[in-house]
Amino acid sequence: MDLTSLLRAQGGVVTTAQAERCGVAPRTLRRWVREGRWNTPYPGIYRDGSHRFGPRARIRAVALWGGESGTVAGPAAAWWYGLLDCAPAIVTLILPRTTSRRPRRGVCVRRRDLEAADRAVHDGIALTARPLTVLEAATAIPDGAAFLDRALQRRWVTFDAVYAAWCRACGATGSAQVRRLLVAxxxxxxxxxxxxxxxxxxxxxxxxxxxxxxxxxxxxxxxxxxxxxxxxxxxxxxxxxxxxxxxxxxxxxxxxxxxxxxxxxxxxxxxxxxxxxxxxxxxxxxxxx
The missing domain is CATH 3.40.960.10 (VSR Endonuclease)
Structure with missing residues (x-):
């Protein structure tokens, strides 16, 4: 895929490695940044300034910065799935415990090892699987109980699946709150x-x-x-x-x-x-x- 097509597909953001595969050297990217044509929202992530940096591009940029082991979670993942109408201002990114990547502006980094059942790829980025996404979003938004009810009633997820996700997440931040939501x-x-x-x-x-x-x-x-x-x-x-x-x-x-x-x-x-x-x-x- 050429750079123009890749930028169009990814909302104007690319990694250094992706640009190189399209024939654009890192020094060229740095020159474009100096010239003000491009910018770097996160280390190793470049954005073509001619593209709008909306919620979709912003969440994708965080996912690309997180790399292969990163997983977008919480309300950002719920919005990406189409379960929430508004994208959050802060994107939650789950990284393995062994990583030492520091949080960045607009990104909440949580270190936790996810099981394979709790990760999924949707529209090109790694997200928490729907059941875990619903649970974590329910603890983070103002009316989480109503959101959880809606997710169950509309069959976005099944209760068996969200219960299993909660069992796997026991001990993680917010798991006690999730338990209360499930019982209610x-x-x-x-x-x-x-x-x-x-x-x-x-x-x-x-x-x-x-x-x-x-x-x-x-x-x-x-x-x-x-x-x-x-x-x-x-x-x-x-x-x-x-x-x-x-x-x-x-x-x-x-x-x-x-x-x-x-x-x-x-x-x-x-x-x-x-x-x-x-x-x-x-x-x-x-x-x-």
């Missing part, structure tokens, strides 16, 4: 699952149920007391909360020992197979409706 998102998902099931039951003409039914020291998500049938929503919060997991299992055991039928319903069940959910409930109720 799971609780909101459970509330929506509850509303969906209630609509299904009403539309099907199935009555006799109660929300938040008390069973000893426990509260059941939805219950048919007369038929001793309990419906519990299997959300994701228990993945990040051991106490919640243990409490749910104790509650389930107590229900079975007391002669109840326990059904567990997931968000996926309600979204993809609502008819099957209704059929299971009808079977458990024993009325065949």
């Amino acid at each position: 998102a799971a609780d909101r998902a459970a509330s929506e699952a509850e509303r969906r099931l209630v609509r299904l039951l009403r539309d099907a003409g199935i009555g006799g149920w109660e929300l938040g039914y008390r069973f000893g020291p426990y509260e059941l998500d939805l219950a048919f007391p007369a038929a001793r049938v309990a419906v519990e929503f299997d959300g994701w919060a228990w993945h990040t909360d051991v106490a919640r997991f243990r409490n749910d299992r104790r509650k389930g055991n107590e229900l079975v020992l007391a002669g109840w039928t326990l059904l567990r319903v997931t968000w996926h069940d309600l979204e993809t197979a609502p008819g099957r959910v209704l059929a299971q409930i009808r079977h458990a109720l024993g009325n065949g409706r």
Whole structure:
């Protein structure tokens, strides 16, 4: 590729090595800088002054400066994926722990060794993979909880994937905050699952149920007391909360020992197979409706 084409493809920024491969010697680049035609936003990165240095060019310049081991992260990565409307003023760049590169103006350098599953290449630059990007952006922007909800609802990522990314990132800066966001998102998902099931039951003409039914020291998500049938929503919060997991299992055991039928319903069940959910409930109720 010639230099003109490369500059057009990369928003006007190139590395010294890229320019050399296009036949432009380093001394020529330095001369262009002295003449004011070009500038150097970061060491080893050159910019043709005739190109606008907008967010896209700026983030690409940071990625090129980071080299093969650098990874753009956080809101900048989210914007590059198209998940955020506005690019951040500061670009987060993750570098391996062994690097000694100093932070530069407009760049937040974080040293951390990423697993292969947490890196991706999108439109020519290395970014954190979408699940990790969503998590880290959610901790960095003002309304991170809403952003995480939107990412899950629009299927930009799955909860399994973001949970796995959080597990790999445990101990990293912000991982405790991410955990809180995940638990809150799971609780909101459970509330929506509850509303969906209630609509299904009403539309099907199935009555006799109660929300938040008390069973000893426990509260059941939805219950048919007369038929001793309990419906519990299997959300994701228990993945990040051991106490919640243990409490749910104790509650389930107590229900079975007391002669109840326990059904567990997931968000996926309600979204993809609502008819099957209704059929299971009808079977458990024993009325065949």
